Amino acid sequence: MSIRMTSSGLALEGRTAPKQALEFLDTVLRGVGQVMLQNNSYAGLLFLVGIFYNSVLFGAAVLVGAGVSTASAMLLAADRSQVRDGLYGFNGALVAVALLYFLQPGPLTWTCVIFAAAGSSVLMAAMLNLLSVWKIPPLTAPFVFTSLGVFLATARFGRLESTGLLPTAGLPSAIEVQGVVTTSTVIEGLFSGIAQVFFQASAVTGAIFVLGLLVSSRPAGIAAVLGSLAGLLVAWGMGAAEPAIRSGAFGFNSVLTAIALGGVFFALNTTSLAYSALATVATAVVFAAVSAGFEPLGLPAMTLPFVLVVWVFLLAAPLFPRLRPA
Amino acid sequence: MSIRMTSSGLALEGRTAPKQALEFLDTVLRGVGQVMLQNNSYAGLLFLVGIFYNSVLFGAAVLVGAGVSTASAMLLAADRSQVRDGLYGFNGALVAVALLYFLQPGPLTWTCVIFAAAGSSVLMAAMLNLLSVWKIPPLTAPFVFTSLGVFLATARFGRLESTGLLPTAGLPSAIEVQGVVTTSTVIEGLFSGIAQVFFQASAVTGAIFVLGLLVSSRPAGIAAVLGSLAGLLVAWGMGAAEPAIRSGAFGFNSVLTAIALGGVFFALNTTSLAYSALATVATAVVFAAVSAGFEPLGLPAMTLPFVLVVWVFLLAAPLFPRLRPA
């Protein structure tokens, strides 16, 4: 048999056209799964289901973005096994959904999506090379930098129209505590925090994402829920605004940090659990910092806080011998 | 005898509880000393005396910060000799005093101090690993980045209240020359510039710091005074505002650059003296630049100018064969 189902997706041999198409589809789905660090096409499929449930436009964007960035890497003859693992797909998927979230859909925006998704694969290769010195992964940094570039460019390019969802540029200033956090804030924020990884503000989508994670890795699913909860609780305790907590804004970066450190990179032990918990808490504070730091430019933090915190905690790990790689 | 006094502090052998406590105290004092690059607990003690002279709150903060960051590194089993040299103490000490300088004291602020001091040890380990590629030290970068993160987060967290000492966010613009520099400006600025390394605006504290430096290293003490003077003179010559010159704002980064390059990292010769002088002058300009660059975010420059300039001059040194490591 040349097509087998494995626990993480399809394994294919031979080079007939339909098999290659099926393999490409499986690769794209792994790319979607890698957004939450899962090299697993079932997880990717469930993430897609969750996105399409909330929005057909965003679902299509994710497919196009992951497809274009994967195809670009193949055209440039990137390492076949890295492509096959979805490593050249997840940044393109996120770039596409981010561009369509913040820019009006239309021919020019879709052209930008295609160029930006291709560009994210070049940036991914650059960062793989850059970070190989320390053996740490680029995570979603290529997506973040590519998207920030396009959003900033809207201030110079009159034909790039924003949807009005980009933060208004302003000077950061101290805030008062706003609104009252209730049980519904917590429940909605908990699941929306997971959905926001893909820019989806829907608790149902978040629940479907958890399902996708559990199919791929039980620790990753548990880490995601705990990470979202931790981000939410830190934000609440520090006096963040209730609408931001409810929307999951303080959750999605902590979700990714918890999955990465609690479920992927370290072998589980007491030290690694405490270390991951510290990182998850830190991520919520760094989200507040990055979000305020981008205010004069009117830019969203996206997943930059997750990237920064996980880089720091991975870089530090070799100096702390009680932490062992998974 | 298992407890000996050496020229840089205590040397202890054996593992009884009182000896361990004494060793920890000596390590914390070395951490305070390392703020000015002195692995010397007598220097650390004198720095503490200078700070307590000006403010009991800040003295306590320095002790707590250095203690927590050192203990965190020990819990994570960091390299024992690096811990013992105070390398995991100085960033925590500075983080603690910075947070209490810019945020209202209270339970939440002290909680943040503890988390941030622990976090600064993780960031220190990360930067030790990152920079080991070029064999350059993290200096006070972990303190700067940790503190900047917390200050930025105050714009999102309603329960973090600032003391009103953080710069007001605004857009940088050209200034006129303000005020007249007199002898009293120069004398006060000279010593306050040294005291400002620990956020202390007191000429007496600055003088006690010089004493602490001289106990540890005569070249370091002389470099500190000359560095403060150089920063002050550059600022004066370029037309900086008199109150800023008097407060020592243009001094403390130049003090640290002068100590690092003139007293610690290079063997003394004509080239290294000219090179250190150029770096000390450059530090005053970079302070002006970083301070203006942070204006839209309402952030203080802290010791970032020192860090940037010393990194550049250390990175360049191997290409200039007349500069030899000390």
Add this chain to the structure above:
Amino acid sequence: MSIRMTSSGLALEGRTAPKQALEFLDTVLRGVGQVMLQNNSYAGLLFLVGIFYNSVLFGAAVLVGAGVSTASAMLLAADRSQVRDGLYGFNGALVAVALLYFLQPGPLTWTCVIFAAAGSSVLMAAMLNLLSVWKIPPLTAPFVFTSLGVFLATARFGRLESTGLLPTAGLPSAIEVQGVVTTSTVIEGLFSGIAQVFFQASAVTGAIFVLGLLVSSRPAGIAAVLGSLAGLLVAWGMGAAEPAIRSGAFGFNSVLTAIALGGVFFALNTTSLAYSALATVATAVVFAAVSAGFEPLGLPAMTLPFVLVVWVFLLAAPLFPRLRPA
């Protein structure tokens, strides 16, 4: 014969004073040529002719800047062959012309020019060391960072007066399409885009620069024209303001990217041409992004977009085996 003319400039042997002076002049001219990545003193001479045609002040600045930064590197005993290739001259040349373009000429500004040109050589050495890990070149980054530092410092130093050409600090916001692009916009923008590499807004100067490039390398000359055209067309298509397009603002970074990737670093083949074209297009978008990103600080983008894009595309290249170094 101890003085020979080669295809890239003079080759001199022996150490008599007039020969050393001639060699220094040849080195300075190579430094001017290296601004457009040409180790060729004839190219440097023609660039100088183009600049003097437009402005005697800027021509003198380029000579002083390249001379001071080259001499500083020699005083510090930097690698002789790197100095001889003009690698310590081009950043100084650009720093000098940038400072005189944005700051009022006068004794303090010229003092700053000399210090900044010397400082740019230290920064060049630092970045050569930093980037040697990945075998990528510093390009014009030392110039960009040195100049940004000085411009920012004007907000703190009352005696540094700007010429009013620095962008006004403000918050970036979406723009409407402004003005109509005509044939004269395209022709003027095309050549001004090349002249702007040296801050010259003159189509004639741009044409002389092309001549200088063609003398040194035909592919570089062609790449420069196509790069300027590509930057201009992207800006037009995306709806940039007509005056900015006419001034060549969207051209000069794409010119440099096209020369670097299309004419210097890669062996020519279909993949490298497509790759360089993608980079050249990306450079125009990154110029818009950097220019908007610097708006709150009132800083010009200078050649930072070129530096960032070329670094990314060079870092990525080893992972794409169809791209071969030239």
